[in-house]
Amino acid sequence: MNATLNQSVMAELLSPQELFTHWQGHRALTRRTILAFPEKELFTFSIGGMRPFSQLVMEMATLAGPGVKGIASGEWVPIDHTGGAQRPTTKEELLDYWDAITEEMNTYWPAIEPARFLKVEKAFGAYEGTNFSTIQYLIDNEIHHRGQGYVYLRALGIEPPAFGDR
Amino acid sequence: MNATLNQSVMAELLSPQELFTHWQGHRALTRRTILAFPEKELFTFSIGGMRPFSQLVMEMATLAGPGVKGIASGEWVPIDHTGGAQRPTTKEELLDYWDAITEEMNTYWPAIEPARFLKVEKAFGAYEGTNFSTIQYLIDNEIHHRGQGYVYLRALGIEPPAFGDR
Numbered sequence: 664m665n666a667t668l669n670q671s672v673m674a675e676l677l678s679p680q681e682l683f684t685h686w687q688g689h690r691a692l693t694r695r696t697i698l699a700f701p702e703k704e705l706f707t708f709s710i711g712g713m714r715p716f717s718q719l720v721m722e723m724a725t726l727a728g729p730g731v732k733g734i735a736s737g738e739w740v741p742i743d744h745t746g747g748a749q750r751p752t753t754k755e756e757l758l759d760y761w762d763a764i765t766e767e768m769n770t771y772w773p774a775i776e777p778a779r780f781l782k783v784e785k786a787f788g789a790y791e792g793t794n795f796s797t798i799q800y801l802i803d804n805e806i807h808h809r810g811q812g813y814v815y816l817r818a819l820g821i822e823p824p825a826f827g828d829r
Numbered sequence: 830m831n832a833t834l835n836q837s838v839m840a841e842l843l844s845p846q847e848l849f850t851h852w853q854g855h856r857a858l859t860r861r862t863i864l865a866f867p868e869k870e871l872f873t874f875s876i877g878g879m880r881p882f883s884q885l886v887m888e889m890a891t892l893a894g895p896g897v898k899g900i901a902s903g904e905w906v907p908i909d910h911t912g913g914a915q916r917p918t919t920k921e922e923l924l925d926y927w928d929a930i931t932e933e934m935n936t937y938w939p940a941i942e943p944a945r946f947l948k949v950e951k952a953f954g955a956y957e958g959t960n961f962s963t964i965q966y967l968i969d970n971e972i973h974h975r976g977q978g979y980v981y982l983r984a985l986g987i988e989p990p991a992f993g994d995r
Contacts, residue, residue, distance in 0.1 A: 677843050677961070685965070710876065711983030795843070799851070800993070806969050807992060810976030817877030826973060827966075 679780065683772050686727075686802050687765070688829035693723065693809050694761055695824040699816055702754040708815055716815055717757055719808040721746055726787075726801050728764040733786060734779055734794045735771040742787045845946065849938050852893075852968050853931070854995035859889065859975050860927055861990040865982055868920040874981055882981055883923055885974040887912055892953075892967050894930040899952060900945055900960045901937040908953045 697705065697720055706717045714722075725744045733739040751757040779794055786797040813823040863871065863886055872883045880888075891910045899905040917923040945960055952963040979989040 689969075710980050711986070713980065713983050803855075803972055804992070806972040807976040807979075810973040811980050813973075814876050814879065814977050814980040817879050820877070826970070 679772075679775065679777065682798065683768075686798070687768070689802060689805055689809075690723075690727070690761075690765060692824060692826070692829050693720070693805060693812075694758070696809055696812050696816070697754070697758060697761065699821055699823060700754070700812075701819070701821075704815070704819055705754055705757070706752075708819060710815060710818060713811065716812045717751070718744070719812060720757060720761065721751070723801075723805045723808060724761055724764045726804065728767045730786065730797060730801050731768045731771045731775075733784075734797065735774045737779070737782075737784065739784070739786060739788045741789070845938075845941065845943065848964065849934075852964070853934070855968060855971055855975075856889075856893070856927075856931060858990060858992070858995050859886070859971060859978075860924070862975055862978050862982070863920070863924060863927065865987055865989060866920070866978075867985070867987075870981070870985055871920055871923070872918075874985065876981060876984060879977065882978045883917070884910070885978060886923060886927065887917070889967075889971045889974060890927055890930045892970065894933045896952065896963060896967050897934045897937045897941075899950075900963065901940045903945070903948075903950065905950070905952060905954045907955070 697716070700708075700716055704715075706715055709715050722744050725742060725746060729740055729742070746760060749760060751760045780798075782794050783792065784794060784797075785791050786794070790797065790800075792800070813826075816823045863882070866874075866882055870881075872881055875881050888910050891908060891912060895906055895908070912926060915926060917926045946964075948960050949957065950960060950963075951957050952960070956963065956966075958966075979992075982989045
């Protein structure tokens with residue numbers, strides 16, 4: 664294999680912009696998954712002692728927003744999955760919270776200096792790895808928990824949004 | 830932003846080898862998820878009319894093996910999620926099938942010419958996109974369905990393997 668060609672090929676496929684578009688595509692699908700839940704079940708329905716989908720969504724949101732800010736600035740704050748004072752208690756508030764995170768990500772992502780993706784840091788003051796690997800983890804974690812939301816929806820007799828539709 | 834630096838930074842993070850290691854890390858976690866299931870429930874347990882975990886696993890396996898072969902060779906065959914004549918009917922056979930796919934991937938991956946990742950093709954004769962986007966989809970699809978297996982395990986009162994352990 665030709666290492667240089669290798670690298671230029673992969674670079675063209677996964678620029679920071681491509682990575683961000685991929686992530687926001689996943690987040691748009693997660694938003695449609697939130698929309699598919701009835702309000703009550705969004706906050707209460709659970710299988711096998713797991714967290715309701717609203718709490719899984721808060722985990723994703725409170726990692727994504729502060730994650731992008733941390734990577735852009737190098738300043739990490741500990742994770743708080745509750746959302747603090749803005750903690751959503753209705754479906755509309757949860758969607759608003761989600762949309763505010765989307766805007767925050769749109770603002771901070773372009774401010775990430777390219778070399779920052781390579782940097783090894785303790786994300787959220789706790790998880791050591793390159794900032795790129797942190798982003799990869801956040802996307803994987805969102806797919807994982809959204810897939811669980813799909814099971815909740817099926818158990819409630821509701822058709823989830825099409826997985827391939829991003 | 831400096832586009833050239835951008836590209837070289839991303840290239841260093843996601844070489845074909847890195848991508849493959851990431852994928853096989855996910856597949857190792859999926860294997861531990863299969864192991865966590867009791868044999869009967871692996872083939873029968875379902876929530877909300879969904880497929881049992883064994884069928885979700887067969888979907889992942891029959892996409893991964895032929896997917897890597899298709900990308901390496903440019904020759905695509907239609908998807909057959911049953912496994913054909915080798916269709917596993919026990920937990921041991923499913924694990925053997927999984928491991929055979931792992932070996933097949935290990936064999937064919939190094940044979941992928943770097944420029945092939947960029948090529949737009951109809952994966953499995955059906956899904957058009959770059960071969961890189963096909964790999965990304967297969968990984969995302971595996972995470973999605975494995976997350977569903979976690980809910981099945983929780984519903985059965987079984988602790989799933991640690992998600993971050995790859």
